[in-house]
Every structure is written in structure tokens, then in C-alpha cells.
Amino acid sequence: MTVTYEVFKKQCKKIFQFLEDEFGFQIVASEQDLYGMDITYQNSTTAIEIRFEPRENRIFILLMRLIKGELPNYPIFIKNESEVNSFYLDDLIDLKTPSSKVKQKKFGDWLTSQDLENILIKYATVLKQYGTDILRGDFKVFSKLEKIVKVRTEVIKKQKNEE
Amino acid sequence: MVKYAMPNINRAVSAISKNPIGKAVVNQVKFKAGVTLGLFDAAKSTAKGLYKTGKYLLTTDPRQIKQNIKSTAGNIKQGMKNAINNPKQTMAAIKSGAINAGRAFAKADSMEQGRIVGRIGGEIALAFAGTKGIDKLAKVAKGSQLLARTGHAAKLTRATGAATGGMNNFRMNLQLFGAKGTGKGQIVIGESMKKRVIPFAEKIGATHYKPKSTNPANWMKNNERWIRKQMREGKEIINIGIDRNRAVRSEFYEMEKRVLEEAGYPVTRP
Numbered sequence: 001m002t003v004t005y006e007v008f009k010k011q012c013k014k015i016f017q018f019l020e021d022e023f024g025f026q027i028v029a030s031e032q033d034l035y036g037m038d039i040t041y042q043n044s045t046t047a048i049e050i051r052f053e054p055r056e057n058r059i060f061i062l063l064m065r066l067i068k069g070e071l072p073n074y075p076i077f078i079k080n081e082s083e084v085n086s087f088y089l090d091d092l093i094d095l096k097t098p099s100s101k102v103k104q105k106k107f108g109d110w111l112t113s114q115d116l117e118n119i120l121i122k123y124a125t126v127l128k129q130y131g132t133d134i135l136r137g138d139f140k141v142f143s144k145l146e147k148i149v150k151v152r153t154e155v156i157k158k159q160k161n162e163e
Numbered sequence: 164m165v166k167y168a169m170p171n172i173n174r175a176v177s178a179i180s181k182n183p184i185g186k187a188v189v190n191q192v193k194f195k196a197g198v199t200l201g202l203f204d205a206a207k208s209t210a211k212g213l214y215k216t217g218k219y220l221l222t223t224d225p226r227q228i229k230q231n232i233k234s235t236a237g238n239i240k241q242g243m244k245n246a247i248n249n250p251k252q253t254m255a256a257i258k259s260g261a262i263n264a265g266r267a268f269a270k271a272d273s274m275e276q277g278r279i280v281g282r283i284g285g286e287i288a289l290a291f292a293g294t295k296g297i298d299k300l301a302k303v304a305k306g307s308q309l310l311a312r313t314g315h316a317a318k319l320t321r322a323t324g325a326a327t328g329g330m331n332n333f334r335m336n337l338q339l340f341g342a343k344g345t346g347k348g349q350i351v352i353g354e355s356m357k358k359r360v361i362p363f364a365e366k367i368g369a370t371h372y373k374p375k376s377t378n379p380a381n382w383m384k385n386n387e388r389w390i391r392k393q394m395r396e397g398k399e400i401i402n403i404g405i406d407r408n409r410a411v412r413s414e415f416y417e418m419e420k421r422v423l424e425e426a427g428y429p430v431t432r433p
Contacts, residue, residue: 034373035356051357055374055382056413074358077433078407090410107414110379152407 005037007113008052012039015120018128019048023135040071045137047071048127050120057111058104059119061089063131065139078149087145089123089131095144096130200274349431350393352420353403354413363403363433372415383418390419394428402430 009030016039019025025041025048036053047064064072064086072085093100102122105111111119133141349369353360356371364371372389376382393400400423405412423430 033357038357054379055415058411060409074355074362075408076359076363076403084408086408088408088410091408094410104411108379149407152410153405156405156412 003052003054003111003113003116005032005052008037008116009039011113011117011120012050015117015124016041016048016050018124019135023132025135042066042071043135043137044069046135048135050123052116054111057107057109059116059123061123061127062086063089063092063134065134065142080150084142084146084149087142087149089127091145091148092131092134092141093126095141095148097126100126100130102126349399349401351401351403352390352416354406354409354416359403359406363401367401369401383415386415387418387422390422394423394426400428400430402432404432 013027019041020027023046024043025046026043027039028042028047029038029040031038031040035055036051038049038051041048041050045066047066049060049062049064051060051062052058053060066072067085074086075082075084078084090102093102100122102119104119105115127135133139349367351360351364351367351369351371353363360371363369372386374382374385376385402420402423405416
């Protein structure tokens with residue numbers, strides 16, 4: 001592994017400090033498992049999970065709507081009738097500012113500390129610029145994100161057929 | 164046929180199996196020979212059965228029986244295709260019997276495995292080759308000890324069809340199901356280990372992949388080795404699919420799916 005979890009944690013805290021300073025978030029969890037590490041920030045309405053998965057060679061930023069002050073369950077299966085309370089920042093970017101898409105490295109071209117920092121900075125910038133409504137507890141955009149997620153299987157199938 | 168085939172096969176076996184590479188070849192040769200014998204068994208059994216019921220063969224003349232067997236065997240190829248293309252019906256027919264063939268198959272040598280594969284394939288094929296199709300298949304399933312011993316034969320057929328339709332895949336699936344008969348449990352695959360695969364596996368009492376190496380060069384090959392091991396052990400593989408929330412696909416899950424598809428291994432979708 002080219003990046004240690006300690007480095008990831010340190011960078012996260014530095015780069016996402018604005019969540020604590022400007023939006024009243026606090027770090028409520030920091031967990032490491034066999035597949036990666038995540039840090040969860042939470043305020044009274046919203047939670048943000050920043051996860052690094054070395055095997056997947058990716059950073060995932062999950063935006064969550066709290067349910068009665070608690071973190072929502074992550075949906076194992078998303079059906080058409082499911083209510084989804086968590087979405088990845090990538091879909092928000094795709095919806096609001098596709099040109100700001102955060103490019104991550106391909107599988108096998110493993111992330112370095114510098115890559116990790118660059119990616120985290122890009123995500124933080126976009127989140128601050130396009131996600132303030134969510135950070136302040138306004139989840140109107142979630143209904144649009146839900147539509148994107150619910151047609152994903154069909155979109156993938158279509159893409160595969162076109163290839 | 165058995166009488167004449169065996170000495171030749173035995174000679175081939177002893178000649179080739181003197182070196183390690185040859186051993187693998189021998190197993191393949193034995194398996195193929197076994198398939199031929201199994202197909203012959205199926206044809207012979209069907210012809211005899213028809214004779215007994217007086218529906219088809221009205222002679223006891225061995226030459227005539229031989230001729231009938233030959234023509235029946237000629238139908239196997241087409242019938243096999245039909246069986247593969249009608250997995251639902253095949254499944255229903257096979258289920259009427261059901262249980263232990265997997266275990267018996269797992270313990271058999273290459274020749275015997277081939278014979279079982281040929282017999283099963285042949286019986287299914289002959290049933291479909293007949294004009295009564297599915298009705299006849301049900302009768303075959305009820306009457307055949309071999310089919311009765313294979314609760315999973317229809318799944319095997321479907322898997323075979325999905326892959327190459329070849330007897331080798333058929334054999335591999337039988338081996339897998341044979342191992343499954345020992346009841347070694349379930350595993351879960353899918354995207355997003357922490358958020359989906361692990362919670363789902365824990366909920367149903369199944370297991371999942373647990374990476375150990377910290378060396379990126381080993382990550383993919385270790386995962387692939389693991390999924391192949393699960394197949395060899397005949398685990399029930401439950402595929403919970405992609406994480407629709409994720410915009411990007413997991414390379415590990417894609418690899419697992421590919422390996423399973425290539426092997427024609429049956430997968431359970433919850």
C-alpha cells in the first residue's frame with residue numbers, strides 16, 4: 001500500500017476543516033476495516049463520510065440525510081419504491097457541474113499521498129461550492145439524485161450493449 | 164462397446180500417464196471416453212425401455228437393437244440442444260427424482276465422471292428428441308436412477324448452455340454440485356464490501372471475501388484465487404449485484420462475475 005491510513009486521516013482533517021468551521025460539523029466516527037478507512041462528519045441535519053479504499057484505488061464521499069438525528073441505513077438494494085437518504089458526491093457533481101468531475105486514478109495506477117491530497121482538495125472544493133444546501137440541511141436535490149441512482153442499472157446495461 | 168473400448172483406453176492410459184503432463188491428458192481422454200460410454204448407456208437404456216413397453220422396438224434381434232440404438236444415439240445431439248434451451252422444463256423433470264448424484268460424482272474417477280455426464284446428457288437429450296418432449300422427459304426422470312441422483316442436473320444443463328454447451332463444462336458443474344452436496348455454506352459477492360456485502364452476508368449467516376495482503380500486486384490475484392476456491396468447494400454464491408449508488412464499478416466484483424460466468428457456475432440472485 002502506497003498511502004497509509006494515518007496520512008489519509010491527517011489530510012482529511014486538514015482539507016475538510018471547513019466543515020467544522022463553517023457548517024457546524026464534528027467528527028463522530030473514524031473507522032478502519034479490511035477494505036479501507038472512513039471518517040464521518042456530522043451536524044444536526046447532515047453527515048458526510050469520507051472513505052478511502054486502497055483496493056478500489058478510490059476516495060468515496062457520501063452525503064447523508066440524518067433520520068431523526070441518526071445516520072441512515074445504507075441501502076443494500078435500491079428498488080424503485082426505496083427511499084434513499086445517502087448519495088455519493090460524484091452524482092451531485094454529475095448533476096450540477098459535470099465539468100468539475102473529479103478524475104480518480106485507474107485500477108493498478110495506485111494512489112500516492114500526493115494523489116490523495118489532490119483528490120480530497122477537489123472534492124472539498126466542489127462540496128463547498130455546490131453542496132452548501134445539503135450541508136445546511138436542505139435536501140431538495142436528493143430527489144433528483146434518487147432518479148439518477150434508480151436508473152443506473154438500465155444505463156449500465158445500455159452502455160454495455162453499445163460497446 | 165464397453166468390452167471393445169476398455170482395452171484401448173487402458174492402453175492409452177498406461178502409455179501417457181507416465182509423466183505429469185500426460186496424467187492430465189489421460190484424465191481428459193478417460194473423461195471423453197466415459198462420455199461416449201454414458202451416451203451409449205443412455206441410448207441403450209432407452210431402446211430397451213421402449214422394447215419392454217412394446218411401443219417402439221418389436222424385435223429381439225441384437226442387430227436390429229444395435230441399429231435402433233445407433234439411430235437413437237443420432238438424436239442425442241439435437242435433443243441435447245433442446246434440453247439446454249428448455250432449462251425450466253428440464254429442471255421440473257429432474258426435480259421429480261433428486262438427491263445424491265453430486266456426491267457420487269465427486270468421488271468418481273475421470274472415466275466414471277464422463278460416463279455419468281454422458282448418461283445424464285443423453286437421457287435428457289433423448290427425452291427432448293422424442294415427439295412427446297417434456298412428457299417423455301418426466302418419465303425418463305422418474306425412471307432413471309442416474310437422473311434421480313442429480314437434483315441439480317437442470318441447473319447444470321442451463322449452465323452448460325450458457326457457456327459452451329460442451330461436456331467439459333457439464334462435468335465441471337457436476338463436480339461443483341458434487342462438492343455442494345457436502346453442505347459447506349454460502350458466500351456473498353457484490354459491490355461495496357463494507358456497506359452492502361458484509362451486512363448482507365451477516366444477515367444470512369454467509370461469508371465473504373476478506374483480503375489479507377497489503378501488497379497491491381497481490382490484491383486481484385488473491386481475490387480471483389479465492390472465488391475459484393469457493394467454486395471448487397461448491398459454495399452457493401449469492402450475488403447481490405452492483406451498488407446502484409456508486410457511479411463507478413468495482414474491478415474486483417467485475418472479475419468475480421467474469422470468472423463465474425466463464426465457468427458457467429450457478430449464482431443465486433436474492
